[in-house]
Amino acid sequence: MTGISDEAPAVTDTLTLLSPAKLNLFLHITGRRPDGYHLLETVFQLLDYGDELRFQRRDDGVISLSPAIPGVAEQDNLIWRAAYRLREAYGQPEMGANITLLKRLPMGGGLGGGSSNAAISLRALNQLWNLQCSEDELAALGLNLGADVPVFVRGRTAYATGVGEILQAIEMPRQWFAVLTPPIAVPTAKIFSDLTLTRDTHPCTIRALADRGWFAQTRNDCEPVVRQAYPAVNALIERMQNFAPTRMTGTGSSVFAMVSSKAEAERIVRDCADIAQGFVARGINHLPVVSS
Ligand SMILES: C[C@](O)(CO)[C@H](O)COP(=O)(O)OP(=O)(O)OC[C@H]1O[C@@H](n2ccc(N)nc2=O)[C@H](O)[C@@H]1O
């Protein structure tokens, strides 16, 4: 499963693409907007693991998506919404697609699966429908679907501020990660409305991240709140910390440990299998370009 830049023919009507997960390597809450949304400072680390999306162009205006995600109505599915928004804004009524989703990422785990699916759909359909939208246009469209969509549209590991939409590409060392998700979902809104949440962390600036000790200088401000409210997350972090530097991503419930080899990551996933489901992944700094 790769981008198509190497092997695709010049004219294509089918694309199969990785829809990667992200980790928030840290998550600082630096303030609040007048509308109540929290201002963040984070690094979105893209991973080489995620869902797989297959797009086949059709010319009869039908956009079909299969299989359905249990509990998510078709019109709420971010893939379908992305496709419709894109066609509405830049396309023609006869543009359509068969879209197939192989879901690997847990939902509501802080791995950005839905946002990634939306962004990859924008990128793929822009090409299949030959719309020639710029990356800026797709990112703006994506931001209306969710704060985490633009980083996947741009396809670069990035330092982010604002609500996650002000992005600066950053090259991180290609670390291995063990990513584990306990069998609970954490509602993002509940964590952001918690009275004990720290909301005044000083930003660390992008320059500080070049320092090898960046992990110790950063944190996830949501982690104490989630650990307090969800013993399953707390227990998982305590277990993983025995092996390697460990942190929660986003508002949880997924947790990652950072290691220097695939074997170490596999061992952590194995040793936590009784309390969480997991996968091994490597950080990537950019997605393959979608071009024919
Ligand atoms: C925390 C992150 O996962 C970091 O990557 C994302 O910023 C979450 O972004 P998201 O998935 O778009 O968040 P949503 O699930 O839409 O947010 C649910 C609710 O959390 C609160 N929320 C969310 C993001 C944010 N920066 N400030 C907030 O206060 C809002 O009340 C929002 O209505």
Ligand SMILES: Nc1ncnc2c1ncn2[C@@H]1O[C@H](COP(=O)(O)OP(=O)(O)OP(=O)(O)O)[C@@H](O)[C@H]1O
């Ligand atoms: N294609 C999709 N894939 C996953 N979730 C979707 C999709 N379409 C809509 N959703 C909805 O979006 C919600 C959040 O899913 P997602 O996997 O992005 O969560 P997350 O990993 O917590 O993301 P984030 O880190 O951005 O908060 C799901 O619970 C689901 O109701």
